[in-house]
Ligand SMILES: [Zn+2]
């Protein structure tokens with residue numbers, strides 16, 4: 001059995017849990033959360049963001065994208081957007097690193113919906 005319960009369904013599962021980390025960087029502010037999940041709920045969580053936050057391994061990300069992938073509004077300037085990082089750790093697999101730039105509104109929605117915690121930056 002896994003040592004920790006899956007954070008979505010609250011019970012331990014046979015075998016080990018997988019995990020993800022979602023981070024939103026909004027200027028100086030960094031919001032992040034790591035979740036330990038059973039494989040089923042990990043895939044559910046990843047599926048929510050998979051399209052908007054493409055895997056770097058797929059080479060889909062273009063740094064010149066001018067639309068927020070979440071709401072399709074134009075991103076005016078880098079200053080008016082935030083960086084979204086999703087790291088997916090599946091068993092027996094390399095970390096799946098995903099990245100996108102969201103508009104500030106979608107970024108803060110993400111922080112709220114996923115209950116990301118603000119991180120203290122070290123001095
Ligand atoms: Zn679960």
Ligand SMILES: [Zn+2]
Nearest residue numbers: 068071103106
């Ligand atoms: Zn947006």
